[in-house]
Amino acid sequence: xxxxxxxxxxxxxxxxxxxxxxxxxxxxxxxxxxxxxxxxxxxxxxxxxxxxxxxxxxxxxxxxxxxxxxxxxxxxxxxxxxxxxxxxxxxxxxxxxxxxxxxxxxxxxxxxxxxxxxxxxxxxxxxxxxxxxxxxxxxxxxxxxxxxxxxxxxxxxxxxxxxxxxxxxxxxxxxxxxxxxxxxxxxxxxxxxxxxxxxxxxxxxxxxxxxxxxxxxxxxxxxxxxxxxxxxxxxxxxxxxxxxxxxxxxxxxxxxxxxxxxxxxxxxxxxxxxxxxxxxxxxxxxxxxxxxxxxxxxxxxxxxxxxxxxxxxxxxxxxxxxxxxxxxxxxxxxxxxxxxxxxxxxxxxxxxxxxxxxxxxxxxxxxxxxxxxxxxxxxxxxxxxxxxxxxxxxxxxxxxxxxxxxxxxxxxxxxxxxxxxxxxxxxxxxxxxxxxxxxxxxxxxxxxxxxx
Amino acid sequence: xxxxxxxxxxxxxxxxxxxxxxxxxxxxxxxxxxxxxxxxxxxxxxxxxxxxxxxxxxxxxxxxxxxxxxxxxxxxxxxxxxxxxxxxxxxxxxxxxxxxxxxxxxxxxxxxxxxxxxxxxxxxxxxxxxxxxxxxxxxxxxxxxxxxxxxxxxxxxxxxxxxxxxxxxxxxxxxxxxxxxxxxxxxxxxxxxxxxxxxxxxxxxxxxxxxxxxxxxxxxxxxxxxxxxxxxxxxxxxxxxxxxxxxxxxxxxxxxxxxxxxxxxxxxxxxxxxxxxxxxxxxxxxxxxxxxxxxxxxxxxxxxxxxxxxxxxxxxxxxxxxxxxxxxxxxxxxxxxxxxxxxxxxxxxxxxxxxxxxxxxxxxxxxxxxxxxxxxxxxxxxxxxxxxxxxxxxxxxxxxxxxxxxxxxxxxxxxxxxxxxxxxxxxxxxxxxxxxxxxxxxxxxxxxxxxx
Numbered sequence: 001x002x003x004x005x006x007x008x009x010x011x012x013x014x015x016x017x018x019x020x021x022x023x024x025x026x027x028x029x030x031x032x033x034x035x036x037x038x039x040x041x042x043x044x045x046x047x048x049x050x051x052x053x054x055x056x057x058x059x060x061x062x063x064x065x066x067x068x069x070x071x072x073x074x075x076x077x078x079x080x081x082x083x084x085x086x087x088x089x090x091x092x093x094x095x096x097x098x099x100x101x102x103x104x105x106x107x108x109x110x111x112x113x114x115x116x117x118x119x120x121x122x123x124x125x126x127x128x129x130x131x132x133x134x135x136x137x138x139x140x141x142x143x144x145x146x147x148x149x150x151x152x153x154x155x156x157x158x159x160x161x162x163x164x165x166x167x168x169x170x171x172x173x174x175x176x177x178x179x180x181x182x183x184x185x186x187x188x189x190x191x192x193x194x195x196x197x198x199x200x201x202x203x204x205x206x207x208x209x210x211x212x213x214x215x216x217x218x219x220x221x222x223x224x225x226x227x228x229x230x231x232x233x234x235x236x237x238x239x240x241x242x243x244x245x246x247x248x249x250x251x252x253x254x255x256x257x258x259x260x261x262x263x264x265x266x267x268x269x270x271x272x273x274x275x276x277x278x279x280x281x282x283x284x285x286x287x288x289x290x291x292x293x294x295x296x297x298x299x300x301x302x303x304x305x306x307x308x309x310x311x312x313x314x315x316x317x318x319x320x321x322x323x324x325x326x327x328x329x330x331x332x333x334x335x336x337x338x339x340x341x342x343x344x345x346x347x348x349x350x351x352x353x354x355x356x357x358x359x360x361x362x363x364x365x366x367x368x369x370x371x372x373x374x375x376x377x378x379x380x381x382x383x384x385x386x387x388x389x390x391x392x393x394x395x396x397x398x399x400x401x402x403x404x405x406x407x408x409x410x411x412x413x414x415x416x417x418x419x420x421x422x423x424x425x426x427x428x429x430x431x432x433x434x435x436x437x438x439x440x441x442x443x444x445x446x447x448x449x450x451x452x
Numbered sequence: 453x454x455x456x457x458x459x460x461x462x463x464x465x466x467x468x469x470x471x472x473x474x475x476x477x478x479x480x481x482x483x484x485x486x487x488x489x490x491x492x493x494x495x496x497x498x499x500x501x502x503x504x505x506x507x508x509x510x511x512x513x514x515x516x517x518x519x520x521x522x523x524x525x526x527x528x529x530x531x532x533x534x535x536x537x538x539x540x541x542x543x544x545x546x547x548x549x550x551x552x553x554x555x556x557x558x559x560x561x562x563x564x565x566x567x568x569x570x571x572x573x574x575x576x577x578x579x580x581x582x583x584x585x586x587x588x589x590x591x592x593x594x595x596x597x598x599x600x601x602x603x604x605x606x607x608x609x610x611x612x613x614x615x616x617x618x619x620x621x622x623x624x625x626x627x628x629x630x631x632x633x634x635x636x637x638x639x640x641x642x643x644x645x646x647x648x649x650x651x652x653x654x655x656x657x658x659x660x661x662x663x664x665x666x667x668x669x670x671x672x673x674x675x676x677x678x679x680x681x682x683x684x685x686x687x688x689x690x691x692x693x694x695x696x697x698x699x700x701x702x703x704x705x706x707x708x709x710x711x712x713x714x715x716x717x718x719x720x721x722x723x724x725x726x727x728x729x730x731x732x733x734x735x736x737x738x739x740x741x742x743x744x745x746x747x748x749x750x751x752x753x754x755x756x757x758x759x760x761x762x763x764x765x766x767x768x769x770x771x772x773x774x775x776x777x778x779x780x781x782x783x784x785x786x787x788x789x790x791x792x793x794x795x796x797x798x799x800x801x802x803x804x805x806x807x808x809x810x811x812x813x814x815x816x817x818x819x820x821x822x823x824x825x826x827x828x829x830x831x832x833x834x835x836x837x838x839x840x841x842x843x844x845x846x847x848x849x850x851x852x853x854x855x856x857x858x859x860x861x862x863x864x865x866x867x868x869x870x871x872x873x874x875x876x877x878x879x880x881x882x883x884x885x886x887x888x889x890x891x892x893x894x895x896x897x898x899x900x901x902x903x904x
Contacts, residue, residue, distance in 0.1 A: 382834045
């Protein structure tokens, strides 16, 4: 039934793109660019709190920060949604070095991968370089046991979408340590999944399969990876490393939620980003930007006196980075409560120039979205293609397979210069680009609410 | 005749977008992103030379730098084209301050506008704030004479294209000092035409009409303009300023040119940016980026063994910023030599993410361009709309009104944070975005050369 309505809609969509839509969207952009709160809110999240990994004191502060900010905007409801989350900490010791041919100590900058075990004191091993998990798996245990495996396959600079380049190398970070553990390696270091050549490592999540005795894994900077690669060309290299990262017992944490209520239609449009970040930098692009995008979108719609048709629900998800228990629990609770979810929109690709929205849905749903976004061309939102929604909203699809999911698509060129590293700070975000992202979110929520 | 050919072409253009095109364009991007010279060339221009205003020693060094670099790539021809240029210098004294209500000196950061006369010692006057030249022109000479006029109309943050926002306020910088001089003001300060709120002024060109006795004009930073505006709300403000900028006699300078020769078709495709910059910062985005884009585009085409159909001429124009004698002379010399120019492509909007090309031409020419760029969608080049080519290539239209002009269109959101200020340095340019700009230029030159 709905599909027929959608199909008819597509034919008449030009009629629905009334002057009212275009005037309202212009007002959204005017408010975002001239009287916006997004930039100051991001400054506050980055500077008043900073890095906020799940389970940390800062994550708790961020939950409080989010609730207080949302309450200050006087939305219909603001509440916390209880969830259980993992609690991993980097600890205080994190060091690696080699002794070079002249007997000199050369320090390598490392960051434990999120979820890694510590080293239990200093470990040392000969470095074995591989370019892929597949290459490692072809090796015998004799070649690997007791050594430090160095995963070296770089970020492919030739790809135009840096997310694709990231996707093409990140298996080393996620599964490389586990694969090396199976062959009884002592530890793993991984070339950072970064588009830039710099001295700071980029961390991120990893996992151990059940039954595998865990070994420690760490990221090294792209520059250090280049040096290590060079040293290995001329002889064997012994690497020492020490890390005291570890898991603590699971904790209770929260998603932070704000709602504007619709009329009679109580179906739900969810939108948001993730409140947690990695424990280095300030989580400015990942995903402070998405958090302030989502909050600002709801603020602008309210400030402009908009009366939504559906429930507009802004969710600041916890624990996207290492477990996604915020997103998983949100979807479970929604299903338990028999809520009706029709659309979810995520923003988790940084505070860069928005270019459109990725669409997760059927061909008809893609055509529906393309049919309602004509007014967004004036704002350089030109890309509405099949793609990815987001990690946080992904689990909703299990319970609501017929829903539409959208992911804010932004200029990806700089994201992996900063991603999961100490460089992801407030100063790396451009005010206008951040504000345009918030406006794009508000405009998209408005168009979906009006037309779905 | 040619129009008929063009029109026919449009209908069959899909046929010409062969796999060969798409493979060749992929090679261009691969080389730009993986083995590119653009970023290192920009570093060298910015750090080995730096700011290079027309007439300066650095401008002469930049001419030499450009010729040597182009010669190192072994193009068919590399030569200098002699032109006459103005020579204005900022001098060594540049200061402004007010004495506030408590009798304290408060310094304002100023930059003389390019082409301004100096103050001939310290000048002082009461500040008269206006929001436009029109507002000033409605005032009587009594209200203005002997005072310092403060042009305060800000950059309109609501506009999506920052070039439009710049265009909507830059008349104050270009004509404000002249308008104030007519009413016998003592001097002028102008709120910087900048998208950012910061402490550094953004300079740029201004002019005096014939017969007007010139008075000095300077830019103040956006933050200082905000403070000045506030002070003026509570009472009168006296401003003191001193500048010893001045013109020197005209000089001989040069455009720097490199060519790859075509087959039998000796019609010319010109492309380039401008080698001069303002005298603050390093001219990284304006227009070091354009210079290395253009050089890299020709290098890549040569390196890939491309045999052009037409003459591909890369021009590093001198003196775009304060006179455009490079562009004007280039066009005059072309006409004198009876050269046949069919297309010119300029890159002068910074080293940011490329989004397409503005097209200057007839409806048929616009359709022609849209017909040949299908392969560029994969590289996120989606905007091919009527617009502006560029200052340097503009004068060619006087002699070749039937030619097509194209301007590389890039993400404009950050450009006016840096423009004409000390912030326009190498570090503000992203490597991948710069390289994508060079690839976009090479791909566009290739497509035009193949199809025109």
